[in-house]
Amino acid sequence: MEPRIEDLLREFAPQVLGTLVRRHGQFAACEDAVQEALLAAALQWPTEGVPDRPRSWLLTVASRSLVDEWRSESARRHREETMAALEPAADPQGTGHRPADQDDTLVLLFLCCHPALSPPSQLALTLRAVGGLTTTEIAAAFLVPEATMAQRISRAKQRIRSAGARFELPSEPAERLGVVLHVLYLIFNEGYTTSSGPALHRADLTAEAIRLARLLHRLLPGEGEVAGLLALMLLTDARRAARTDAAGSIVPLAEQRRELWDAAGIAEGVALVTRTLGTVPVGPYQLQAAIAAVHDEAPAAEETDWPQILALYEVLGQVAPGPVVTLSRAVALAMVHGPKAGLALLGTLDADDRMVRTHRLEAVRAHLLERAGDTVAARESYLRAARMTASVPEQRYLALRAARLHHLAPPADPAG
């Protein structure tokens, strides 16, 4: 499909759905109807041209689909027969953006990120209802069979209905905005560091997360954490091309070829985080974006302003304490005050249950032990981390680091 048509469809999808739900209620049925309309447009527009009023075309087709569904059991067959003959209908309101559309999109986001849903369901429903992706595309992005994804989406819609969710802005928007931001963050992460599987990046999901974060930032320009999340995504994604080598192996930040970084993405992210910091209450996404900006602005790894990164992690540790923040703070501490200081801070995480299932503690420890010159312990830590990771590229990277140390260190001298 032409990119222009795809962009149009994705832009209008949440607006049309919002209008329909506002008019008729019944989120689940309306969502199906919009998918039908998007499908019809994807088939017709490339050959017959984009209608003069694409938004109202979609709304008309979706409305008919909805009415048909209600009218008779044979609706499906009937709709297929009449679909080709549909004429674009007149729209007295035109195709311009109205504030109502924007509100609708926001309400939809809150609805798809409803706390009654599990995170995988929130992700899938957001991508379909707000992102305008098809079930097939979402299934491919998450590497699950299409039938599984269809079932997940259908169950999610049932849950929203049984939770009694209404199509309106939630009464506690700040709390619910936190869930929405987390869902967008998870979509981005799923694309950026796939938690499992052979490919390290799934670019489509990162691009989609950035698109949705941009949309949310446009709707809520005064929310610092929305701007912070968008900046964090831009500044992280800007390093994508340098993150793996030709063989698909991970390249750590310090060894990346910085000329491969996307200067435009960095400039946009830095500008966004600079504009936001200090004007609104500081939050974890803004702080993480500020840290990413310090990394991205260093022309070479050895020129990184580690004292500033350490200071930012200390603030982050107060705003949003947690083991993952401590882990990153230990890296910064080691860069400023030496590996022993970093290792001591890591030691405080050993008893933390939340670290039991992740390889990252051992991976960081291995790096710091290597820098401290303890190759034997470093090798053990690399191997432990390699056994724990669920990512194929990370496992190979960690095994490779361990192998290097093994072949560097001379075998123990029995006489010594």
Next chain:
Amino acid sequence: MKYMIMMFGGLGATLETRAPEWITSMQEFMMKLDGELKEAGEVVASQGLVDPSQAKTVRFQNGVPVPTDGPFAEVKESLAGYWIVDVSEDRAIEIASQVVAFIEYPMEVRRIMDEPPAPEL
């Protein structure tokens, strides 16, 4: 016909004692093979499993299911990953042979049973 080509072992059995150059060339070999199988439309699915040291085994003991740490089999016999390929048996054996020649560990090739026809909608 669909065949499952199974790889066994874990980090300890395949990667731990290897030289860095071997690990790098193995990675290139696997990526190339994966690409070729996908290109040819022969691969239906492929997955790797995390190291067997992370496995749990649930056993029926004294009338109740009891989970314990560790894999059911010896690490070197524990499933590490698989390809499902839609090819002849000869071709499935040929693919497995290419991998075995490189990793020097045994692989199993077994036909997947036919599925019942899909129910009428």
